Amino acid sequence: MPAFLATSIVAYVLYLILTLFTGRVGLWSAGELISGAVLSLIAGAIAYRVSFEKERAGEKSSMRLLNPLRLIYFLLYLIGPFFIAMAKANLDVAYRVITGRIRPGIVRISPGLKTDFGITLLANSITLTPGTLSVDVDEDTRDLYVHWINVKDPEPSCAEVCGNFADWARRIAE
Amino acid sequence: MNILIYILFGIGLAFNGLGSFALIRFPDVYTRLHWATKCTTFGSIFTTAAVIVYGFARGGAAYHTLAIHSIVALIALLITNPTGAHAIARATYRSGVKPKFAVVDKLEEKS
Numbered sequence: 535m536p537a538f539l540a541t542s543i544v545a546y547v548l549y550l551i552l553t554l555f556t557g558r559v560g561l562w563s564a565g566e567l568i569s570g571a572v573l574s575l576i577a578g579a580i581a582y583r584v585s586f587e588k589e590r591a592g593e594k595s596s597m598r599l600l601n602p603l604r605l606i607y608f609l610l611y612l613i614g615p616f617f618i619a620m621a622k623a624n625l626d627v628a629y630r631v632i633t634g635r636i637r638p639g640i641v642r643i644s645p646g647l648k649t650d651f652g653i654t655l656l657a658n659s660i661t662l663t664p665g666t667l668s669v670d671v672d673e674d675t676r677d678l679y680v681h682w683i684n685v686k687d688p689e690p691s692c693a694e695v696c697g698n699f700a701d702w703a704r705r706i707a708e
Numbered sequence: 709m710n711i712l713i714y715i716l717f718g719i720g721l722a723f724n725g726l727g728s729f730a731l732i733r734f735p736d737v738y739t740r741l742h743w744a745t746k747c748t749t750f751g752s753i754f755t756t757a758a759v760i761v762y763g764f765a766r767g768g769a770a771y772h773t774l775a776i777h778s779i780v781a782l783i784a785l786l787i788t789n790p791t792g793a794h795a796i797a798r799a800t801y802r803s804g805v806k807p808k809f810a811v812v813d814k815l816e817e818k819s
Binding site (some may be wrong): 536551554555619620621624627628631636637640642643657658659661662663664665667668669670671679681683684685688701 | 716721723726729730733734738739741743745746747749750761769772773776777780786787789790791793794798802807808809810811812813814815816
């Protein structure tokens with residue numbers, strides 16, 4: 535039940551953002567408010583099993599992601615260290631397009647994250663940074679296989695491939 | 709304000725252009741994916757930012773709506789783009805395409 539409500543509320547907030555400035559009840563028209571409520575209840579009923587996975591042995595409840603402190607950390611991470619790393623990597627990669635100097639390879643890193651959401655966040659961050667692309671994940675140990683455009687070391691540590699992303703993922707998701 | 713918008717568009721188009729150029733420059737699907745997905749994401753962040761700045765600077769309900777919708781589109785882009793790139797890379801590897809000129813391939817040692 536709390537999972538269903540949380541999913542519906544998130545869907546409703548998103549709907550309200552999309553329909554800003556449509557009418558006179560606050561910023562919205564009455565029709566939008568009502569149809570948005572109905573639609574987000576339907577969306578919550580369909581999607582709550584996906585957005586909040588069932589608790590498994592040894593894992594904390596995924597409701598902890600609703601903690602506003604984690605959301606603030608996430609936004610800080612997105613604007614600060616992540617964007618800077620992405621800009622730097624883009625310039626490096628742009629240089630490689632022009633010169634054509636590459637040393638590709640697939641390496642294995644073990645970030646040591648304990649939750650599925652953490653490893654998803656880290657894998658998405660790695661993929662969004664140019665020069666590294668997460669190809670596969672080892673489900674048991676949560677190790678990532680990363681295609682790296684400029685292999686400096688065949689058995690690198692996590693920090694060499696993705697900087698301090700793993701620490702941030704741990705702070706946000708665990 | 710117009711100058712800021714032109715600068716944002718310029719940066720975005722430069723990265724998008726480099727991304728398309730890299731498609732014909734690199735040897736295999738993995739290296740191409742790097743540019744095809746990520747340089748274009750980075751470029752699209754800037755072009756979308758230009759639209760957002762334009763919407764807020766122009767003012768009025770319709771243009772504010774444009775800016776807010778662009779923000780939502782940007783968030784959706786940032787979530788779906790790496791997921792799609794990962795899905796393509798994983799499917800490629802599972803269907804037996806090995807990276808060319810690779811100096812190391814840990815995934816092959818595993819299977």
